[in-house]
Amino acid sequence: MISAKELHAQLMVVNGTDASPVDTVLLERMTKGGLTCNVVYGGTNLQDTEDLHQYIRDHSDDLVLATSVRQIREAKRQGKITIVFNWQHANPIGPDEGLLEVYQRLGISICGLCYNVRNLIGDGCCERTEGGLSLFGERVVRKINELRMVLDIGGHTSEATSWDALQVAKGPVVCTHTNCRALRNNPRCMTDDFMRAIAARGGVIGITCYGYFVTDKPTATLDLFLDHIDHAVRTAGVDHVGIALDQIVYPPPPPGTPDEEVQDDPYVTPTPRAYPKSSDQWYTRGLETVGETPNITEGLMRRGYSPTDIGKIMGENWLRVYEQVWGS
Numbered sequence: 001m002i003s004a005k006e007l008h009a010q011l012m013v014v015n016g017t018d019a020s021p022v023d024t025v026l027l028e029r030m031t032k033g034g035l036t037c038n039v040v041y042g043g044t045n046l047q048d049t050e051d052l053h054q055y056i057r058d059h060s061d062d063l064v065l066a067t068s069v070r071q072i073r074e075a076k077r078q079g080k081i082t083i084v085f086n087w088q089h090a091n092p093i094g095p096d097e098g099l100l101e102v103y104q105r106l107g108i109s110i111c112g113l114c115y116n117v118r119n120l121i122g123d124g125c126c127e128r129t130e131g132g133l134s135l136f137g138e139r140v141v142r143k144i145n146e147l148r149m150v151l152d153i154g155g156h157t158s159e160a161t162s163w164d165a166l167q168v169a170k171g172p173v174v175c176t177h178t179n180c181r182a183l184r185n186n187p188r189c190m191t192d193d194f195m196r197a198i199a200a201r202g203g204v205i206g207i208t209c210y211g212y213f214v215t216d217k218p219t220a221t222l223d224l225f226l227d228h229i230d231h232a233v234r235t236a237g238v239d240h241v242g243i244a245l246d247q248i249v250y251p252p253p254p255p256g257t258p259d260e261e262v263q264d265d266p267y268v269t270p271t272p273r274a275y276p277k278s279s280d281q282w283y284t285r286g287l288e289t290v291g292e293t294p295n296i297t298e299g300l301m302r303r304g305y306s307p308t309d310i311g312k313i314m315g316e317n318w319l320r321v322y323e324q325v326w327g328s
Helices: 004-010 024-032 046-058 069-078 099-105 135-146 159-168 192-200 222-236 294-302 307-326
Strands: 014-018 037-041 063-065 081-087 108-112 150-152 174-178 204-207 241-243
Touching: 004 294, 004 307, 014 174, 014 204, 014 241, 014 307, 024 081, 037 307, 046 063, 046 081, 069 081, 069 307, 081 150, 099 108, 099 135, 108 174, 135 150, 135 159, 150 174, 150 307, 159 192, 174 192, 192 204, 192 222, 204 222, 204 307, 222 241, 222 294, 241 307, 294 307
Parallel strands: 014 037, 037 081, 063 081, 081 108, 108 150, 174 204, 204 241
Antiparallel strands: none
């Protein structure tokens, strides 16, 4: 029987969302974790995006910027790691959906809509009220489709806005990083109904290891994280679940850090039930960085998943959707 280590080395391992800066620390941990592809934030302005391009050019022996699945698979054969650029929200375009094309040409291949709070497109998941997609938001969704970018709905976007976007969008859509509301009642977690809706469109739901979305217990464990994968598989089907660990390389503020030092992002609501003011369980124990990604493969084997199904969850499901949307 193949070992977990051997299987992991053979797999196309795609981390559907990483919140880390792209630097040497991340490169070391991606290598340790056996990642094939890591989806990272593509920058909020042209300079940030160019800086990312420069880092990848400077490390071309190890990294490749990918906008096609062919590039991802070829990089795996060459022993390199691919980087894919995403946006978790479309705030950088302001009121001009035409700017999406500029960023798409610079490699932004996956695009979310809102980040926790209301913007010109619609409502985030933590707004006081849940409005739907705006008229401008409809144009944005159609432009994302036209540019063959992967549309990211759910997660940070309110379900009211996400349901509207689903009606406007064509083809498969994804939720790049969330958890199961049935297991953790948190606004950042997704309901079963919406998981099934994404699956019905051929999409993928990425499961995070952020402790506060995994459990209300003091410590998030690998088994509790795997419970979310199990539930998503039962709800949406094994063809529609992926991993999206959503980690940050550098450690977050320690417990007890003053709130004003923790909540300094204007796109993050301070609502305690969605995000902790401070926490000692930032990431699942055993998944503190992408370097521990092989623990997921081992855990899925332990739970009786077949090598084929593990391969789907660890990356092939993401690649199927990417290829369908981006084209060959």
